[in-house]
Amino acid sequence: MLDPRLQPVPPYSALIFDCDGTLVDSAPANERAWRHALAAQGVELDSAWYHARTGLSADELLAALEAEIGRELDRQQAHAAALDAYDWLVDTVPPREQVVAVARADHGRVPLGVASGGSRERVLASLRAARIHTLFDVVVTKDDVPRGKPAPDVYLLAAERLRVRPGECVAYEDTDEGLAAALAAGMRVIDIRPALTATPIS
Structure with a gap:
């Protein structure tokens, strides 16, 4: 029904x-994927911060994160790493x-x-x-x-x-x-x- x-x-x-x-x-798989990708660049992803921005595209999310932490990230590397991690998690x-x-x-x-x-x-x-x-x-x-x-x-x-x-x-x-x-x-x-x-x- x-x-x-x-x-x-x-x-x-x-x-x-x-x-x-x-x-x-x-959402859980995406968060785990981004957490893994950003850890490689020394960034610990805050769960509440992330969930408030789940409607953003990857580029917009990374731009917002750069503004939050006050430094630039290797966006291409982060996005690629997040995609790779998500591939491992997609079946969940x-x-x-x-x-x-x-x-x-x-x-x-x-x-x-x-x-x-x-x-x-x-x-x-x-x-x-x-x-x-x-x-x-x-x-x-x-x-x-x-x-x-x-x-x-x-x-x-x-x-x-x-x-x-x-x-x-x-x-x-x-x-x-x-x-x-x-x-x-x-x-x-x-x-x-x-x-x-x-x-x-x-």
């Missing part, structure tokens, strides 16, 4: 989902069943897309590990656009590739940056966080 808080309200012509934290519960990443249930319910009825601030390699690995990659007609990542979230670029491109007007889409997100991106694209947005932390409404 679908959680009523996650059900899209008609009319809509497409559903577009964020990946990390929305379709898959990747479970799907968000409440959200995936929405995608399954509308699969074949309306176009479904993914609009993620992560890299294409990481997003596809997560979707495949969760065995949900075949649900989606389009996958757009930060590698496809000039600006990451909270800019609307990934959502606008996903709608374009689905051949649907942005205003006819419902987006699913779990971060403030993601919500801002979808709203800036002109979409209706469902914040999944209340459904993850509270008892379902009967």
Whole structure:
């Protein structure tokens, strides 16, 4: 049974989902990967600081961290090390069943897309590990656009590739940056966080 808080309200012509934290519960694996990558450069990642910024792209996260610690990092090395570490952890990443249930319910009825601030390699690995990659007609990542979230670029491109007007889409997100991106694209947005932390409404 679908959680009523996650059900899209008609009319809509497409559903577009964020990946990390929305379709898959990747936060623990992502944190472990970044912690490993940054330790090699002498940085201890603060868990609370990281979780307040999970909606940022890798470049934006590293820029924020540089500002926090007051020195430059080797961003390319850190990003590569985090990707390598995530590859080892991806099989531990479970799907968000409440959200995936929405995608399954509308699969074949309306176009479904993914609009993620992560890299294409990481997003596809997560979707495949969760065995949900075949649900989606389009996958757009930060590698496809000039600006990451909270800019609307990934959502606008996903709608374009689905051949649907942005205003006819419902987006699913779990971060403030993601919500801002979808709203800036002109979409209706469902914040999944209340459904993850509270008892379902009967």
